[in-house]
Amino acid sequence: MSPAQHYVEHYRTLALPGRHLPWLRRLREEAQSRFSEAGFPSPREEEWKYTNVSALEKKLFVPSVGTPTAVADTSALARLRLEDAWSLVFVDGIYSAEHSVTDGLPEGVIATSLANALERYPDRIEGLFNQAVPQDAHGFIAFTIAYFRDGAFVHLPPGKILDKPLQVIHFSTRPDGLSVARNLVALEQNAEATVVETYAGTGDLSYLTASVTEISVGENAGLEHYKLQSETVKGYHFGGIYAREARSARFRQHHLAFGGLLARTEIHAHLGLGAECELDGLFLATGRRHLDTQTLIHHRAPCGTSRETYRGIAADRARGVFSGRIVVHPDAQKTDAEMSNRNLLLSEDAEIDSKPQLEIHADDVKCAHGVTVGQLDPEAVFYLESRGVDEPTARNMLTFAFANEMVEKIRPSSLNRLVQDELLSSLPQSDIRKDWL
Amino acid sequence: MLKIENLHVRVDDTPILKGISLDIKPGEVHAIMGPNGSGKSTLSHVLAGRAGYEVTAGTVSYLGRSLLEMKPEERAREGVFLAFQYPVEIAGVSNIYLLKAALNAIRKHKGLSEVDAMDFLKLVKEKIKAVNLDEQFLYRGVNEGFSGGEKKRNEILQMAVLEPRLCILDETDSGLDIDALRLVAEGVNSLRSPDRSFILVTHYQRLLNYIKPDCVHVLAYGRIVKSGDASLALELEKKGYGWVDQLVSVGA
Numbered sequence: 001m002s003p004a005q006h007y008v009e010h011y012r013t014l015a016l017p018g019r020h021l022p023w024l025r026r027l028r029e030e031a032q033s034r035f036s037e038a039g040f041p042s043p044r045e046e047e048w049k050y051t052n053v054s055a056l057e058k059k060l061f062v063p064s065v066g067t068p069t070a071v072a073d074t075s076a077l078a079r080l081r082l083e084d085a086w087s088l089v090f091v092d093g094i095y096s097a098e099h100s101v102t103d104g105l106p107e108g109v110i111a112t113s114l115a116n117a118l119e120r121y122p123d124r125i126e127g128l129f130n131q132a133v134p135q136d137a138h139g140f141i142a143f144t145i146a147y148f149r150d151g152a153f154v155h156l157p158p159g160k161i162l163d164k165p166l167q168v169i170h171f172s173t174r175p176d177g178l179s180v181a182r183n184l185v186a187l188e189q190n191a192e193a194t195v196v197e198t199y200a201g202t203g204d205l206s207y208l209t210a211s212v213t214e215i216s217v218g219e220n221a222g223l224e225h226y227k228l229q230s231e232t233v234k235g236y237h238f239g240g241i242y243a244r245e246a247r248s249a250r251f252r253q254h255h256l257a258f259g260g261l262l263a264r265t266e267i268h269a270h271l272g273l274g275a276e277c278e279l280d281g282l283f284l285a286t287g288r289r290h291l292d293t294q295t296l297i298h299h300r301a302p303c304g305t306s307r308e309t310y311r312g313i314a315a316d317r318a319r320g321v322f323s324g325r326i327v328v329h330p331d332a333q334k335t336d337a338e339m340s341n342r343n344l345l346l347s348e349d350a351e352i353d354s355k356p357q358l359e360i361h362a363d364d365v366k367c368a369h370g371v372t373v374g375q376l377d378p379e380a381v382f383y384l385e386s387r388g389v390d391e392p393t394a395r396n397m398l399t400f401a402f403a404n405e406m407v408e409k410i411r412p413s414s415l416n417r418l419v420q421d422e423l424l425s426s427l428p429q430s431d432i433r434k435d436w437l
Numbered sequence: 438m439l440k441i442e443n444l445h446v447r448v449d450d451t452p453i454l455k456g457i458s459l460d461i462k463p464g465e466v467h468a469i470m471g472p473n474g475s476g477k478s479t480l481s482h483v484l485a486g487r488a489g490y491e492v493t494a495g496t497v498s499y500l501g502r503s504l505l506e507m508k509p510e511e512r513a514r515e516g517v518f519l520a521f522q523y524p525v526e527i528a529g530v531s532n533i534y535l536l537k538a539a540l541n542a543i544r545k546h547k548g549l550s551e552v553d554a555m556d557f558l559k560l561v562k563e564k565i566k567a568v569n570l571d572e573q574f575l576y577r578g579v580n581e582g583f584s585g586g587e588k589k590r591n592e593i594l595q596m597a598v599l600e601p602r603l604c605i606l607d608e609t610d611s612g613l614d615i616d617a618l619r620l621v622a623e624g625v626n627s628l629r630s631p632d633r634s635f636i637l638v639t640h641y642q643r644l645l646n647y648i649k650p651d652c653v654h655v656l657a658y659g660r661i662v663k664s665g666d667a668s669l670a671l672e673l674e675k676k677g678y679g680w681v682d683q684l685v686s687v688g689a
């Protein structure tokens with residue numbers, strides 16, 4: 001049985017949400033047949049050249065059946081929680097009301113599970129679902145359409161402002177488990193929110209999480225969106241964040257990746273007239289991890305501004321991939337786009353492939369990009385050693401410093417602390433004392 | 438305290454130091470003067486343990502131990518301190534983190550507990566005032582965007598906080614105006630004690646107007662060509678480094 005057939009079999013018996021909606025049934029069937037034919041993407045596809053997911057095909061992950069599992073290791077979940085935030089928690093891909101906190105949301109704001117929203121607001125979902133993903137979607141996206149069990153649905157009516165972050169936690173607890181999620185975040189005009197997606201799992205379980213988030217930022221609305229990918233050391237992760245920005249919208253995305261054995265996140269943004277987009281990101285790949293980030297910014301209308309700042313670190317035998325593509329369409333005059341990507345290799349066996357691509361089809365634009373891949377400065381290491389700091393600690397201090405400039409861009413303070421902790425515990429030889437903090 | 442005997446050092450197969458011997462007793466201040474390229478920084482770096490230098494002959498004994506066998510951080514913990522001629526800029530590691538890490542590394546080595554946060558802050562604020570740097574420098578990246586003079590004063594700040602046994606100052610006076618020079622000299626003089634020694638590497642005599650050395654050595658072409666008391670610095674100042682060449686050709 002091929003892996004695709006395996007999943008088709010498994011899901012035949014599962015009650016997937018939204019069966020009563022013809023438009024969704026049709027989408028699911030189409031996606032299912034596409035996935036059955038093509039399976040997961042292969043390295044022959046240009047955009048998957050550096051990330052070979054064939055290992056996934058040898059493993060057969062199993063979706064959880066029935067009601068949400070109780071989280072046995074509540075401390076692992078508690079550690080990820082932001083203080084003073086609303087939350088939607090998904091355990092093994094299924095919404096857990098028990099672990100979620102949604103009371104006190106402003107009037108008219110919806111934050112619930114997609115399964116629930118498909119019952120209550122099917123028309124609204126129909127207008128948003130699958131609108132932001134790329135049309136020539138690859139196997140993972142088809143997979144999520146065909147088999148999503150749940151996901152977050154967040155909707156802000158015009159002018160509504162969330163004064164606290166809303167955290168969406170996807171937490172995996174089952175060996176060889178499979179979680180497939182579709183999340184929708186929609187801000188109507190002039191609305192503002194901070195949304196934090198967090199992905200993690202228990203212990204060192206192996207599992208697969210595939211989660212696609214579609215974002216719609218309305219006219220003059222502002223979304224600050226964070227993603228912390230902290231999957232287990234044997235976890236597989238595919239994530240996609242696809243955003244559409246209306247006129248004068250502001251979208252700020254910050255992607256922080258420390259976990260997973262094989263993890264990829266795609267971040268796409270489509271900018272309307274005068275829209276602003278800021279993409280920041282940091283990955284730290286240790287051990288034998290493979291962390292891949294693919295960004296794509298489409299300037300589709302005039303006067304858009306994009307700023308992209310990514311940093312990557314690879315240690316041990318790990319591999320990092322960064323692809324940053326910016327497309328300025330013919331109508332997008334007066335576009336102002338900058339991209340910078342700095343990478344740090346901490347060992348001879350580590351590898352980082354960085355691929356910036358500018359495609360400019362308009363003439364009156366400002367575009368700049370810069371990429372570096374380097375090592376720790378031996379002069380700086382010696383300077384610290386000459387002050388009594390041993391070499392591993394000196395290297396950690398310098399690595400932390402390099403990464404921390406990205407952590408400092410995180411505005412919610414509780415998330416800032418959480419990410420700093422993740423970073424420190426992910427550093428090579430993280431057991432050494434951090435008495436310099 | 439420090440005994441260097443017949444030290445020969447190469448860089449990339451080029452001999453740089455060609456038989457240096459020095460004997461520095463506890464409490465002494467030795468000045469090393471010499472033209473550019475004579476090997477002063479090479480000597481300083483070798484004593485601090487920087488990689489890339491090949492010691493082909495000679496020994497260095499520090500407090501009775503073989504210094505060259507110690508790792509750089511071990512030397513620092515045992516009290517060797519080098520104020521760099523060109524301190525490196527380290528973005529993202531704040532000055533205060535570094536001071537704390539360094540002080541704690543030394544304390545741990547001595548079997549002491551980590552420094553108390555309040556005591557540490559008090560100590561550092563007192564010492565930074567002495568070198569006339571604003572307190573905000575503590576929270577900036579190490580030497581990041583500092584002017585030449587600020588970097589040098591920052592080195593003196595670290596020295597004052599860490600209280601080393603052997604202080605090597607590599608041209609800390611170069612590029613300083615007279616006020617900054619005085620601050621550096623005060624920093625050194627206030628640390629002088631019977632069990633602490635100094636090597637002052639300098640290009641000019643003027644630092645020695647403020648710090649009276651016990652011995653002055655003239656380094657040229659990788660050798661100490663003349664040693665004497667403080668008056669040698671004045672003589673060198675008067676006769677210029679051309680005189681050194683004469684000394685070398687006479688010696689050769």
Ligand SMILES: Nc1ncnc2c1ncn2[C@@H]1O[C@H](COP(=O)(O)OP(=O)(O)O)[C@@H](O)[C@H]1O
Nearest residue numbers: 448449453471472473474475476477478479480
């Ligand atoms: N890393 C190096 N590689 C090659 N040559 C070096 C290196 N460091 C120093 N030198 C050479 O060694 C000699 C002494 O340099 P240095 O010790 O810096 O002199 P000083 O500090 O007295 O000006 C110079 O000729 C210099 O070019």
Ligand SMILES: [Mg+2]
Nearest residue numbers: 477478522608
């Ligand atoms: Mg020098």
